[in-house]
Amino acid sequence: MRFGAPAATLPVLPAGSRGASAEPTGNRMAPERRRWFDRQFVPGHQPDAIPDLVERLRGTPLRARERIAHLPAGVVGERPKEGWSPLEHVGHLLDLEQLWSGRLTDFAAGCPELRAADLENRATWEADHNRSSPEAVLDAFEAARHGLLNQIDAMTHDVMTRSARHPRLLQEMSVADLLYFVAEHDDHHLAAVTALGQPDRTRPTSASSGSE
Numbered sequence: 001m002r003f004g005a006p007a008a009t010l011p012v013l014p015a016g017s018r019g020a021s022a023e024p025t026g027n028r029m030a031p032e033r034r035r036w037f038d039r040q041f042v043p044g045h046q047p048d049a050i051p052d053l054v055e056r057l058r059g060t061p062l063r064a065r066e067r068i069a070h071l072p073a074g075v076v077g078e079r080p081k082e083g084w085s086p087l088e089h090v091g092h093l094l095d096l097e098q099l100w101s102g103r104l105t106d107f108a109a110g111c112p113e114l115r116a117a118d119l120e121n122r123a124t125w126e127a128d129h130n131r132s133s134p135e136a137v138l139d140a141f142e143a144a145r146h147g148l149l150n151q152i153d154a155m156t157h158d159v160m161t162r163s164a165r166h167p168r169l170l171q172e173m174s175v176a177d178l179l180y181f182v183a184e185h186d187d188h189h190l191a192a193v194t195a196l197g198q199p200d201r202t203r204p205t206s207a208s209s210g211s212e
Contacts, residue, residue: 033195036188041169045176047160050152053179058149060186061142064090067190068134071197077130084124086193091129091137092121093189097144100182104151106164107175113165114173152179 045053068076071086079085084092096117103114129137159175166173173181 033191034188036185039184041171041173041177041181041184043163043171043173043177045174045180047157047174047176049176050160050179053176053183054149054152056183057145057179057186060093060183060190061138061145063190064093064141064193065138067193067197068138071193075197076134079130080196084192085130086196087132087134087137088124088127088129089189089192089196090134090141091127091132092124093186094137094141094144095121095123095127096185097141097148100178101148101151103164103178104148104155104175107162107178108155108159110162111164113167114178116167119168 068086068090075086077085077087079088099115099117106114155175161174163172163174163177165171
């Protein structure tokens with residue numbers, strides 16, 4: 001199976017230039033968002049789930065472009081009172097690609113435990129993604145994700161059947177479990193981007209900013 005082909009790329013339009021509004025109708029309030037570190041993950045995904053999970057991972061850069069393009073003017077690089085701006089959430093996905101790639105390398109090397117993440121997210125706080133253009137951050141994320149997909153594509157069936165201990169969750173995680181974990185992490189931060197574009201709803205705070 002070939003996993004590396006990227007999804008079609010949408011251009012990044014000027015913020016707020018699309019006709020569809022990201023704002024909610026009426027006075028509906030979004031439910032309180034889950035903290036990433038409060039999430040629990042049930043292991044057990046098998047290698048036959050990998051193609052489906054890869055499709056989720058392949059689509060994330062395209063969805064990130066679409067979300068950023070829908071944001072009102074002035075919101076893309078604006079931090080709320082706590083936490084990250086929409087662009088920093090996308091930048092965080094970029095920052096974590098190195099970790100996901102490293103963990104796939106851990107599986108290939110037969111490591112009993114996956115490498116740990118920086119739970120303080122210093123890479124994202126220090127990257128100053130808000131000083132970069134949305135196009136630069138999105139293009140870099142798309143390129144990094146393409147590299148991750150190529151790495152998955154190169155994995156042998158033997159590697160895809162391996163498991164290793166997750167250092168924070170303290171449970172065994174298969175390759176498919178890790179890819180599910182990454183896909184959920186993608187969605188968590190894209191949901192934060194959406195929420196930040198909807199001023200009538202409760203904005204995410206630092207509590208919603210998660211690492212691995």
